[in-house]
């Protein structure tokens with residue numbers, strides 16, 4: 095059995111962990127500790143980050159929740175130790191999974207994990223570059239219903255190959271950890287990577303998500319692929335998108351129609367938006383109030399969530415024996431289900447709104463949400479920022495609601 099045997103790996107500094115319904119051989123985290131006492135997965139010979147359990151659970155739950163198409167085939171082109179491919183096989187009812195990693199050691203560990211879970215030909219594992227792997231599967235006519243891109247940094251290098259691989263309609267799931275450029279800290283990187291002009295704003299976490307969706311859409315629409323976000327999650331060190339991608343000229347045209355610019359004032363506070371399509375018509379001021387001191391974008395102005403999808407994910411997370419999530423993740427999903435109902439392309443940071451209003455102490459955001467609702471506005475807190483409120487009230491109306 096050699097390299098596929100658990101004993102072989104344990105003698106080489108690996109340990110066994112449980113995640114969802116799978117058992118995994120992974121590098122023993124105690125061997126890769128940072129000076130602050132926290133494990134550093136990037137130092138281990140094969141990448142496995144226990145902190146990303148909720149991220150992987152979200153892939154499982156999103157496949158279970160997806161109503162567009164039954165997910166039978168799943169691709170995991172940056173697989174590491176294969177936790178995703180194994181979990182979707184054992185927990186999401188997927189019939190076949192295809193995994194690749196460029197690192198030969200990761201591929202060996204993945205094969206050992208396959209054996210450890212009694213998985214046979216349902217999981218094909220190979221050493222390959224992610225793009226070569228996906229283009230080859232496409233060339234061989236093996237369509238996927240879902241692809242999960244989990245790279246180091248940005249997923250944009252892989253999205254075109256992934257979209258080619260998807261059937262007529264499917265799920266493109268991705269994680270991005272390059273939050274610096276996406277949130278506006280490195281504008282020149284954001285411009286070349288995502289084609290967007292970004293800058294400092296008071297809603298940078300949501301701006302990051304909208305720049306990422308737009309960057310993906312810009313790469314897919316030339317190939318008649320549409321992009322529809324079903325779920326968007328911002329976590330401390332990453333953004334996760336679950337997108338439905340469809341091969342259709344009409345749908346791709348409506349995707350392009352959801353791109354636009356956001357206007358911000360000197361403080362980076364949102365002041366309105368302008369769909370790009372408007373630029374092809376008569377010259378117009380951006381929708382919303384006030385002057386556009388600076389434009390951000392192009393970015394995605396459409397919804398970041400599909401309410402039904404988020405509710406089904408939440409239901410899978412709460413169901414007895416359902417997909418395991420941390421309590422913190424369930425709370426975020428609950429918040430998301432609420433904010434998904436208020437479709438504005440930004441949120442207001444209430445500490446800053448209070449400062450503009452000259453109010454010393456910040457009122458709890460939930461109290462402001464309830465007041466706005468009683469005044470007839472749509473309003474919700476946002477999972478992006480504990481101080482944030484998403485509402486269709488303008489900044490002026492929000493200031494009035496405070497007084």
Ligand SMILES: C[S@@+](CC[C@H](N)C(=O)[O-])C[C@H]1O[C@@H](n2cnc3c(N)ncnc32)[C@H](O)[C@@H]1O
Pocket residue numbers: 141142143146150171172173174175176177178194195196197200222223224225244245246
């Ligand atoms: C963030 S880790 C993936 C972790 C894994 N998906 C998980 O959930 O534990 C990124 C993986 O991509 C692999 N990788 C990096 N560049 C690659 C490439 N061009 N093609 C395929 N795999 C690559 C790395 O070896 C690493 O295992």
